[in-house]
Amino acid sequence: NAGVTQTPKFQVLKTGQSMTLQCAQDMNHEYMSWYRQDPGMGLRLIHYSVGAGITDQGEVPNGYNVSRSTTEDFPLRLLSAAPSQTSVYFCASSYLSGHGRNSPLHFGNGTRLTVT
Amino acid sequence: DQQVKQNSPSLSVQEGRISILNCDYTNSMFDYFLWYKKYPAEGPTFLISISSIKDKNEDGRFTVFLNKSAKHLSLHIVPSQPGDSAVYFCAASESTRGAQKLVFGQGTRLTINP
Numbered sequence: 593n594a595g596v597t598q599t600p601k602f603q604v605l606k607t608g609q610s611m612t613l614q615c616a617q618d619m620n621h622e623y624m625s626w627y628r629q630d631p632g633m634g635l636r637l638i639h640y641s642v643g644a645g646i647t648d649q650g651e652v653p654n655g656y657n658v659s660r661s662t663t664e665d666f667p668l669r670l671l672s673a674a675p676s677q678t679s680v681y682f683c684a685s686s687y688l689s690g691h692g693r694n695s696p697l698h699f700g701n702g703t704r705l706t707v708t
Numbered sequence: 709d710q711q712v713k714q715n716s717p718s719l720s721v722q723e724g725r726i727s728i729l730n731c732d733y734t735n736s737m738f739d740y741f742l743w744y745k746k747y748p749a750e751g752p753t754f755l756i757s758i759s760s761i762k763d764k765n766e767d768g769r770f771t772v773f774l775n776k777s778a779k780h781l782s783l784h785i786v787p788s789q790p791g792d793s794a795v796y797f798c799a800a801s802e803s804t805r806g807a808q809k810l811v812f813g814q815g816t817r818l819t820i821n822p
Binding site for chain 2 (some may be wrong): 642651688689695702
């Protein structure tokens with residue numbers, strides 16, 4: 593069972609460079625999301641998607657773009673990297689929740705990004 | 709404004725004793741609460757959850773208690789084992805249909821001493 597796969601595991605960027613963090617899941621989950629983890633702040637939601645072709649902003653979306661062309665993949669793009677985007681990024685997926693029924697998020701192992 | 713707070717950054721417990729991790733929330737619309745466990749260099753893994761219609765949920769050594777009037781939840785681990793050493797995050801969401809937008813606390817690092 594692959595679950596949620598994130599690549600790369602580590603990345604160093606210079607300020608102003610762009611890159612895409614990849615996320616793929618093989619559990620046929622409709623819901624996918626991106627979080628960033630910073631010391632003392634827990635995990636904060638960047639963007640999320642409830643299905644192919646549908647994306648929406650989370651708590652901290654500025655500086656990031658996403659797209660969802662397939663159920664399996666949900667890439668996160670940094671258009672012009674800034675030092676404030678140095679963080680650990682986690683992709684997570686789940687089935688869509690219904691009233692009174694919830695599906696826990698499954699997380700990937702993260703991408704550690706450093707912007708110099 | 710932090711909607712979910714874990715006020716203890718770290719906790720140290722003797723092996724075999726009870727570990728109690730605490731979490732407070734401010735948003736009264738939250739009705740689904742979860743605990744995640746995280747080891748270094750791995751993603752968080754789901755541990756246990758509770759709906760606001762309950763005040764207690766057990767799964768083996770893990771029990772979550774919810775006090776809605778105090779907007780407080782806690783995770784009890786009995787007995788604590790060395791493998792329980794990890795960072796624990798509590799999280800909360802509103803049970804709307806569709807997107808499960810979890811709000812996380814800052815995490816508590818639990819160390820179990822042999």
